[in-house]
Each structure stands twice: as C-alpha cells, then as structure tokens.
Amino acid sequence: MCLLVMTVYFPITHPASANGATEPDIEELSLQPEDVGWSQLELGASRLGLSVSVDISLQHLQDATASHNLAASDQGKPVSAHRGDVMLMVFHAVSLGKELETSLWFDGRNAAALQRIRHVKPVAMNVLKSTVTPIVDCLQSGRNRVLMRSASR
Amino acid sequence: MIYIVSVLELQNPGDQVELLAYFDDRLHIVTIELEGLESVETDFKLRQGDISKKVRGRR
Numbered sequence: 559m560c561l562l563v564m565t566v567y568f569p570i571t572h573p574a575s576a577n578g579a580t581e582p583d584i585e586e587l588s589l590q591p592e593d594v595g596w597s598q599l600e601l602g603a604s605r606l607g608l609s610v611s612v613d614i615s616l617q618h619l620q621d622a623t624a625s626h627n628l629a630a631s632d633q634g635k636p637v638s639a640h641r642g643d644v645m646l647m648v649f650h651a652v653s654l655g656k657e658l659e660t661s662l663w664f665d666g667r668n669a670a671a672l673q674r675i676r677h678v679k680p681v682a683m684n685v686l687k688s689t690v691t692p693i694v695d696c697l698q699s700g701r702n703r704v705l706m707r708s709a710s711r
Numbered sequence: 712m713i714y715i716v717s718v719l720e721l722q723n724p725g726d727q728v729e730l731l732a733y734f735d736d737r738l739h740i741v742t743i744e745l746e747g748l749e750s751v752e753t754d755f756k757l758r759q760g761d762i763s764k765k766v767r768g769r770r
Contacts, residue, residue: 587728589718596717598758614713647714669715671733 591618591643591666610653618666619644628663628673637672639665644672656680712741721745 594616602611619627624644628636643666651658657679663672712732719728727744754767 587730589715591718593718594714599713600756616714645714664714666714 587668589667589669591645608654610651613648613650615648617646617648619646619663624663637665637670639670639672640667643667712743716743719743 597616599614600611601614603609621642621644624639624646627646628644630636645664645666647662647664649658649660649662657677659677659679661675663674664670665672715728715730721727721743722745724745724747727742729740729742731738732741733739750769752768753770755765757764757766
C-alpha cells in the first residue's frame with residue numbers, strides 16, 4: 559500500500575539534433591495541492607477470517623509545522639520543499655495482529671519525498687518500534703524534481 | 712502514488728505520466744496511464760464536514 563516515492567529527474571532522450579547534442583523531451587511535473595478532493599480514506603476488506611483495514615489521512619501543513627516535523631540529517635542536505643507546500647500523509651493499517659503506521663512528508667508541488675516515519679506495534683503486546691528516514695539529497699543539484707511527459711494518443 | 716493520481720490531470724485515454732519512484736532499494740520507472748473510464752460496483756461512506764452518507768451502487 560505504501561510506496562516511498564522519490565521523484566527525480568527523468569531524462570527521456572531524443573535522437574541527436576543537428577549539432578550532435580541530445581535533448582530530453584520533458585516537462586516538469588507541477589501538481590496543485592489544492593486540487594486534492596479528499597482528506598481521509600478508510601479502506602477495509604476481509605476474507606476467510608482474515609481482515610485488513612487501512613486509514614489514510616492527508617494534511618497540507620503550515621510552514622512552521624513542517625519545519626518542526628522534519629528531522630535534520632548528518633548525512634547531507636535534506637531535500638527541501640517549495641515554501642508552503644509540505645504535505646503529510648499518514649497510513650494506519652491493522653492486519654494479522656499488528657498495527658503499522660507510516661507518516662510520509664512530501665512536497666505537494668512535485669511529490670518529492672521528504673521524510674518517512676514508520677511505527678510497528680503488535681496489537682497484543684503494545685510494544686512500539688519506530689524508524690525515521692530523512693530523504694537525503696544525494697543527487698546532483700536540480701535533479702530532485704519530478705518531470706512529466708504528457709502524451710495523447 | 713495515491714496523491715499523484717489524485718491531482719494529475721489525465722483527461723483522455725492514452726494520457727500518461729512517467730516518473731521514477733524509489734522503493735525496495737531501487738529506482739523503478741512508473742508509468743501512469745489513463746486507459747479509459749469504466750463503472751464499478753461501489754460501497755463506501757462519504758463524509759464532508761459533519762455530513763456523512765452511504766454510497767452504494769454502480770458508479
């Protein structure tokens with residue numbers, strides 16, 4: 559259910575032009591966070607005595623809240639978001655005696671991942687284990703963007 | 712993916728977006744393409760503010 563999407567530069571090359579250089583046929587993906595038509599989804603299913611339920615919530619964060627939420631990294635400079643466009647999506651799943659909660663911060667303009675925190679909790683034992691994963695900008699400058707190719711057939 | 716699909720403006724069959732996604736310790740090329748519209752059986756509850764209603768049937 560939860561994929562960590564780290565959107566990066568995606569060169570789609572065309573044959574060499576007259577001067578021998580190849581040029582990518584790309585457009586930068588520009589999403590509009592205000593176009594999202596939902597803030598919470600609840601999904602559930604059961605079969606043969608096994609059941610799974612997933613709650614998904616989506617928030618558009620204030621800048622102050624976003625900067626407070628995002629962890630610093632000693633492994634490099636974290637990917638930054640467009641100002642005012644940090645989104646927080648929280649997945650809460652219950653299945654097979656475990657609760658799994660995944661919080662994912664991302665840039666609402668291009669869906670670039672910023673940080674993920676996962677909590678795994680056995681329902682019966684109430685033991686909590688969590689990991690924090692800041693997304694580190696290990697790519698070249700300017701390549702942490704989502705690019706999109708539109709094609710109509 | 713849920714978020715991207717929510718805000719993409721794919722309107723005609725064949726419209727698509729290609730992007731890279733990182734999961735399972737590797738990069739994947741993901742293509743999202745609108746193949747067409749079809750109706751499906753639905754059974755869900757719709758909440759808008761304080762209003763909640765059951766939605767069931769083919770949509």
